[in-house]
Amino acid sequence: MTAAAASWIPLSPGERSVAIEVLLDGPLSRTELARRLDLSAGSLTRLTKPLIESGLLIEVPEAGSCAQARQGRPSQPLDVVAESRSFIGFKITDDMVYGVVTTLRSEIVARYDRPLTTHAPVEVADLLGRMTGELARHHPRLAGIGIGVGGLVEDRAVVAESPFLGWSDVPLAHLVEERTGLPVVVENDVAALVEAETWFGAGRGLDRFVVLTIGAGIGYGLVLGGRRVPYAEEDRGFGRHWIVDPNGPLTPDGERGSAASLLAIPNIRYQVRAATGRDLTYEEILELAAAGEPMPARVIAEAARALGTLVAQIANFALPQKILLAGEGVGLMDVADETVTKTIRSLRHPLAAPVDLETKVSDFHDWARGAAVLAIQVLVLGAADA
Secondary structure, rough: OOOOOOOOOOHHHHHHHHHHHHHHHHEOOOHHHHHHHOOOOOHHHHHHHHHHHOEEEEOOOOHHHHHHHHHHOOOOOEEEOOOOOOOOEEOOOOOOOEEEEEEEOOOOOEEEEEOOOOOOOHHHHHHHHHHHHHHHHHHEEEEEEEEEEEOOEEOOEEEEEOOOOOOEEEHHHHHHHHHOOEEEEEEHHHHHHHHHHHHOOOOOOOEEEEEEOOOEEEEEEEEEOOOEEOOOOOOOOOHOOEEEEOOOEOOOOOOEHHHHHHHHHHHHHHHHHHHHHHOOHHHHHHHHHOOOHHHHHHHHHHHHHHHHHHHHHHHHHHOEEEEEOOOOOOOOHHHHHHHHHHHHHHHOOOOOOOOOOEEOOOHHHHHHHHHHHHHHHHHHHHOOOO
């Protein structure tokens, strides 16, 4: 099943600059836009005209414009028509595909999930195609698809390596484009989340920003100069090679004292199971730790110290203006925030500014939203610059 892509005019570099400013910070007056982009009034008019004609931008009344009208032409700021295009974001896990539809400003307007019963690439692409077709029935102005995968992705198109899916060199973007008729971009799921938070979330407008995720593994993303910094070992075990306690516990695969061995949810569950013989969920472990049960409390305290150590080390070396803590494991902060904070302070210079640590309770739809932002970026920036 295919979905017809919403029509879109190619944007020139100047038009892209205008579109991005208004998308991220609009509504903006023409005077402010011209100042930001160092443009003359005439040049700005030339650049904004096709954007207005295409339906991307709209003139909106400014507060107090009635009073201004009596004194002359009212100011009419420009804003993005957020509902003019829709975008799909998919997050693929081991057993589910989580889908969302967003506006041009990444607001989620629909959620649509389906079980993943096979990891065969063609069948996964078939499922994504069927999900897209169903979503297109209710959201006909689809402009693109973003897909987030836990793994190493090349050229935002090919899943080079995804151990949990058992994939190697899978041309996922091409497979899904064939089935949907829409442009598709694929990216590592942590990288997608970082892009979303940089453009529309906690990192908006910041020059130096870090995203740290805890869940099935440990994820890390660094933003410098307002842009995400890609790195070669992305999603190749970041947390497994960051040692926070050389004397820490062993995990089933023999790691000792790494961030992953202490913080990743499967390893926290393993430690409790090995010590007590009880196979508890992460949420149950947190509840028991909060209630003071010795072994869960000990494991969670070790995890909290590991998290505090990791945050302090990141703050000491990357000097971010903010660190966003996200992922399925952030419930740790509800139980052990005091230990995390105390550990951070103990590992920072006494005169260092407090770490701006923001915690975001997130689910897989947030990861899917991150993937949708990839498609938004490609549409606005163009494939070469996104």
